[in-house]
Amino acid sequence: MSEQNDRWGIPGTYVFDLQLSRRGYAINRMCNSLKLEENRAAFVADEEAYMSRYGLDDEQKQAVRERDWLRLTQLGGNLFFFLKLAATVGHGLYQIGAQMRGESYETFMKTRQVPGAV
Numbered sequence: 504m505s506e507q508n509d510r511w512g513i514p515g516t517y518v519f520d521l522q523l524s525r526r527g528y529a530i531n532r533m534c535n536s537l538k539l540e541e542n543r544a545a546f547v548a549d550e551e552a553y554m555s556r557y558g559l560d561d562e563q564k565q566a567v568r569e570r571d572w573l574r575l576t577q578l579g580g581n582l583f584f585f586l587k588l589a590a591t592v593g594h595g596l597y598q599i600g601a602q603m604r605g606e607s608y609e610t611f612m613k614t615r616q617v618p619g620a621v
Contacts, residue, residue: 517576527579530567533557534584543591570594573603 517523524531533554536542546553554564566574570592575585582599589599601611 519579519581523579524581525579527575527581529558529560530563530575530578530580531584533559534580534586534588537587537591546588546591570602572599576603 533556536557537546542553550567551564554567559567563575563578565571566578566580567588570589572580572585572589576582586596586599589595597612597615598608601608604611
C-alpha cells in the first residue's frame with residue numbers, strides 16, 4: 504500500500520478515497536452488519552463462515568483473524584465500520600489506536616490526555 508501513501512504524500516496515512524473504498528467494500532459491509540445483535544452472535548459463533556458470507560478475500564480474512572486494525576485500514580476498512588467489529592470482539596478505540604501505532608496500550612495511554620489513564 505505504499506503506492507497509496509506515495510500518491511497523497513502523507514507518510515503513515517491511508518486516505519479513504521474511491522480506490523480504497525472499493526477495495527474495502529466487503530470488509531465495511533461485513534463490519535456494518537455487526538450493528539445487529541443476531542449478526543454479532545453469528546460472527547462470534549463462526550468467524551470464518553461469517554467472513555465468507557460477506558465475500559472477504561484471504562488477505563482481508565487474515566487481517567480480521569489477527570485483529571490487525573492497521574492492515575484493515577490499508578485494505579480499505581473504515582474505522583467507523585470496523586469499530587463495530589472491534590466492539591464485537593472486545594476491543595476499544597484506544598486499543599485500536601495503540602496497535603495501529605505499534606505501541607502497547609499502556610504506552611499509548613501515556614500520550615493521551617485522559618483523566619485517570621495509565
